[in-house]
Amino acid sequence: MRRVKVSDFIHCQSSDNGLVTVLSFRDEKRKNQLCWAAIDELADALQAAREQGSRVVILVSDLSPHWFEHAWLEDLIAGVEGRECTGVGDGWFRALAELSHEAVVSIAAINGDASGGGAELAWACDFRVTERQARFAQIEVNVGLTTGIGGCSRLSRLIGISAATEMVLTGAAFDAVRLMELGGVNRLVKKGEALSCARQLARQLALKPPGALQGLKRVLRRAENLPLEQAMAFEQETFQQVAVSESALAAMKDCQQQYDADQSVAEVHSY
The missing domain is CATH 1.10.12 (Lyase 2-enoyl-coa Hydratase; Chain  A, domain 2)
Known part of the structure; x- marks a missing residue:
């Protein structure tokens, strides 16, 4: 499937002499649901940050009240039916590989709701700095799907099998406070403070050997x-x-x- 030309979704900003990169996501049209073009662009940006020498990368949203939301279903349906998609879609797997890459520490600065594949990106990060109003949901069961990139496997390791079972089988949202209590969040902060807290953490990490x-x-x-x-x-x-x-x-x-x-x-x- 060829790629359809679309506008950029990811804004990249480096600091601390290039050791820290902040990747901000915004797709107002889809309310931050991740189309294939967006996830491909995110994977490209993550790879570029690593190759250019960043030691820490931060993921944040530029569209309230959303963080990274679930996969855009129109692309998923089009792929199943053999129709044209907005992008290749291999960015899902490349993004996970980049977030797990040993050369870079990844921080999710979660300043809005995270669902489906977006939540799975959060589970793949090394740190999760989360604002109190954020909610997390693995909504796949509600649309006839299973999780595909960590919504069961990674999540159960983070918060335990009982809590993960409740999330994935009911599709219900957990708030940030409950995720913190279960061990799925590293820092719990007030609204508007996720990015600043993540930057502070990133600076500390960037100075480590x-x-x-x-x-x-x-x-x-x-x-x-x-x-x-x-x-x-x-x-x-x-x-x-x-x-x-x-x-x-x-x-x-x-x-x-x-x-x-x-x-x-x-x-x-x-x-």
Whole structure:
């Protein structure tokens, strides 16, 4: 299926010397339901941010009261029926791969409702900073579908099988407070504060040693899928690879000098 020419959906803004990229989504016509052209463009933007050296990427909406909503059903129907779509649609899988890529930390700055495939993008991110008014729903059952990119598998790992079962089988929305209580949200903030909180978190992350961040993200992702013994072995393997790097040696020596100067662990690491 050829691609239909459409306007841009994603606005890209970099900061912190290019280490942080904010990707803002707006599709007023579809109320932020993700057409194939939009998700393809999002995947392209995520890839470009990584290749240009960003260490942290933030996803946010520029259309209240929506964050990223479910797949635009007209494209889904057209694809099933063999008709023309707005885009290729492989962006769903490429976007997930980019959000999971070890070279970049992904933050969902959730400032509106997230549903279906949009909610699944949130589950794929490393962090979720969520405003209190936001709601989350896996609505697939209500339109005769199943989840396809993490609405069962990732969600059940985040909030537990009982809560995930309730969400996906009933199609009911969970509010941000309940998601926080279940462990599906990292930060819960007031309306209008998601992006600023996400930026603050991003700046902290961008200053961390990149080799350590990449190694830890690699270990965390593998730990989701491996039995404990294999996950432990992979964790130790990664540790040994990172520990001999020049950046790790420099960081260790700097910390040890501060310890030797009678500073406590809490003082050195600011907690």
